[in-house]
Amino acid sequence: MSNKYINDSLRKVVSSYSFNLFAGLCSIIALVGWALQTFITWSGISGVVGWLATTVIVLTFFMTLMVLVVFARKHYVLADEREANSKLLEHQNLNLQNFYHLRSAIDRLQKLEQEVLSKMNEFTSIEALNSYIELKEKDGAAIFKKFATKAVNNSFKLAKIYFIAKKINVGSLRLTVKAIISQNNQNSADWLVKTVVRDSETWQKLGNDDENYTIDSKEHKIGDNTDFFYIVDKNNPMFVSNDLKKLSAKYKNSSNNWSENYNATFVVPIATQYKESWMYFGFIALDSLNEENLELFIKSKDNELYQILKSLSEAIAIWHMVYNGYIQNVLKEFSLIQQAKNETTCTQAGA
Numbered sequence: 370m371s372n373k374y375i376n377d378s379l380r381k382v383v384s385s386y387s388f389n390l391f392a393g394l395c396s397i398i399a400l401v402g403w404a405l406q407t408f409i410t411w412s413g414i415s416g417v418v419g420w421l422a423t424t425v426i427v428l429t430f431f432m433t434l435m436v437l438v439v440f441a442r443k444h445y446v447l448a449d450e451r452e453a454n455s456k457l458l459e460h461q462n463l464n465l466q467n468f469y470h471l472r473s474a475i476d477r478l479q480k481l482e483q484e485v486l487s488k489m490n491e492f493t494s495i496e497a498l499n500s501y502i503e504l505k506e507k508d509g510a511a512i513f514k515k516f517a518t519k520a521v522n523n524s525f526k527l528a529k530i531y532f533i534a535k536k537i538n539v540g541s542l543r544l545t546v547k548a549i550i551s552q553n554n555q556n557s558a559d560w561l562v563k564t565v566v567r568d569s570e571t572w573q574k575l576g577n578d579d580e581n582y583t584i585d586s587k588e589h590k591i592g593d594n595t596d597f598f599y600i601v602d603k604n605n606p607m608f609v610s611n612d613l614k615k616l617s618a619k620y621k622n623s624s625n626n627w628s629e630n631y632n633a634t635f636v637v638p639i640a641t642q643y644k645e646s647w648m649y650f651g652f653i654a655l656d657s658l659n660e661e662n663l664e665l666f667i668k669s670k671d672n673e674l675y676q677i678l679k680s681l682s683e684a685i686a687i688w689h690m691v692y693n694g695y696i697q698n699v700l701k702e703f704s705l706i707q708q709a710k711n712e713t714t715c716t717q718a719g720a
């Protein structure tokens with residue numbers, strides 16, 4: 370056995386079984402004391418029986434100590450396995466909840482689509498239809514906020530479980546969803562980004578109402594933020610830094626006093642590949658002050674934390690694709706109705 374194994378085992382024995390260990394050691398010491406008093410004098414150990422008794426007592430002492438060490442080690446291994454299994458089960462449940470919330474949001478969106486489609490015959494112009502769609506966008510936004518908030522909170526819990534499993538005292542941690550709200554300009558550096566959802570712990574720390582997850586109205590250009598631009602400019606899968614201040618002039622951030630809130634960040638895109646290009650909907654950002662300058666984030670697709678953030682981004686990307694499909698279906702249906710009306714009008718005129 371290595372010294373590290375022995376030292377770690379002894380530490381666990383003392384911390385968990387201090388009373389039993391103390392009682393056992395006292396018994397053994399009492400037995401040794403009796404042997405010393407009976408068989409040992411100032412001139413040495415008396416007789417063969419004394420030597421044998423002393424040897425047996427010493428061996429018994431060390432064997433008892435080793436049994437305690439092995440037993441305690443086994444107990445802690447089992448306890449660690451139970452804790453790991455519990456965290457794994459919680460991890461699986463949270464992932465399943467995210468898919469459930471996504472499925473529920475899509476169902477509600479489909480009902481909204483049916484409601485809009487049922488009113489198609491009432492509109493006589495595309496302008497009137499667009500006005501109605503804009504009116505219903507509030508309902509669509511409410512569905513998204515409800516789904517995204519629950520998914521973000523679950524993913525935030527998963528991130529905390531990750532750090533607990535790694536035995537990393539992360540300290541401050543916050544998770545946000547950033548939405549790309551404008552792509553009118555083809556230059557990706559000029560796309561606008563806005564925070565739309567935060568984890569509830571951060572939201573409460575900011576002194577906001579849990580019922581309302583609307584964030585400040587400030588918009589940020591992707592070109593003014595190194596992490597976002599690094600991802601969309603070269604289609605990189607992530608941006609990772611454990612010490613943003615160390616990057617100095619190489620790092621740009623358009624948020625005021627950003628360094629007061631975080632110094633380490635893990636950003637993944639909310640995107641989907643369409644043919645040979647990528648469609649970007651936004652970003653997922655996990656931030657920490659990382660005051661102890663730990664290696665919190667690992668730049669690897671195999672990393673568990675990346676998988677957690679990627680799973681969240683994919684769920685939100687699916688929502689956006691379904692929502693875009695809903696808009697396209699409405700416009701397509703309206704076009705077909707108008708076409709049918711025009712054909713009917715032409716037929717009646719010809720008759």
